[in-house]
Amino acid sequence: MFINREIIDQVGILTIDRQDALNAVNPHILKELDQAVKDFIADENVGVIILTGAGEKAFIAGADIKLMQQLDTQGALDFGKLGQEVTMTIEDSPKPVIAAVNGFALGGGCEISLACHIRFASENAMFAQPEVKLGLIPGWGGTQRLPRIVGKGNAIELIIGGHMIDANEALRIGLANKVFPLDNLMNEALKFAKLVLGNGPNSVAESLHCINESAGHSLIEGLNLEVEAFSDLFGTDETTEGLMAFVEKRKADFRS
Ligand code: CAA
Numbered sequence: 181m182f183i184n185r186e187i188i189d190q191v192g193i194l195t196i197d198r199q200d201a202l203n204a205v206n207p208h209i210l211k212e213l214d215q216a217v218k219d220f221i222a223d224e225n226v227g228v229i230i231l232t233g234a235g236e237k238a239f240i241a242g243a244d245i246k247l248m249q250q251l252d253t254q255g256a257l258d259f260g261k262l263g264q265e266v267t268m269t270i271e272d273s274p275k276p277v278i279a280a281v282n283g284f285a286l287g288g289g290c291e292i293s294l295a296c297h298i299r300f301a302s303e304n305a306m307f308a309q310p311e312v313k314l315g316l317i318p319g320w321g322g323t324q325r326l327p328r329i330v331g332k333g334n335a336i337e338l339i340i341g342g343h344m345i346d347a348n349e350a351l352r353i354g355l356a357n358k359v360f361p362l363d364n365l366m367n368e369a370l371k372f373a374k375l376v377l378g379n380g381p382n383s384v385a386e387s388l389h390c391i392n393e394s395a396g397h398s399l400i401e402g403l404n405l406e407v408e409a410f411s412d413l414f415g416t417d418e419t420t421e422g423l424m425a426f427v428e429k430r431k432a433d434f435r436s
Pocket residue numbers: 200201202204241242243244245246263284286287288289291310311314316317318319320322
């Protein structure tokens with residue numbers, strides 16, 4: 181087992197724990213991660229998911245390079261597809277997934293963080309897509325998600341440079357949403373999770389869905405999707421409660 185699971189006040193915390201390899205991931209860990217995210221998505225005691233790395237040095241130092249040395253093109257295709265599948269499971273989660281990036285987020289580790297809905301970074305976090313240094317390219321969505329998050333120019337600079345950037349530079353280009361001292365990172369992630377948990381779960385899920393879908397659609401298609409999702413919420417218990425709570429000057433109770 182390389183992934184620790186914990187639930188604190190409706191927040192499901194997944195910690196990748198392979199510290200002797202700076203939490204680098206192999207197919208076994210990818211499958212475990214995929215299953216753990218799916219289990220939390222299905223678990224009604226979980227409303228928000230946090231993904232982090234064990235120790236104080238690494239979130240995930242990437243795909244396992246020693247393992248990749250053994251791969252032929254078919255093996256690489258399978259490994260690439262598996263990594264992409266996991267990132268899709270994370271990105272498609274109707275429950276927000278927060279990456280608490282507590283150190284190195286390199287290569288596949290950066291790509292896994294990109295699939296998360298939000299990235300909170302510790303001050304010692306370092307991000308990179310260093311694949312070109314290994315004669316590779318990003319294989320788990322980096323060429324597609326990074327430009328969508330930081331813009332094409334910043335993504336090209338990072339991907340063809342292969343260099344590391346620190347947390348403040350990640351913040352500047354929009355790769356990190358926020359930066360905190362390492363010993364405060366989980367508290368801040370939990371605090372944001374709590375904020376989200378107070379909001380309508382269907383509203384949150386539909387927002388994520390519309391935002392994710394917008395990437396592959398024209399503006400008009402995206403607007404149509406949005407207005408359908410907007411109107412579908414009307415008449416649901418959640419929306420009725422949210423609107424009524426405002427009018428009655430009280431806090432909405434979405435989860436009882
Ligand atoms: N795969 C396998 N093992 C890794 C690893 C990785 N991605 N990253 C670190 N490790 C291992 C090291 O080999 C070392 O193991 P040993 O003690 O058995 O030698 C251990 O973790 C500790 O690492 P270092 O001694 O190198 O630690 P450091 O503090 O000197 O350096 C580092 C830290 C700068 C992160 C360095 O380990 C490093 O550059 N790692 C590789 C990062 C990388 O290139 N990641 C991208 C992989 S490609 C990819 O992910 C493709 C994709 O798109 C899917």
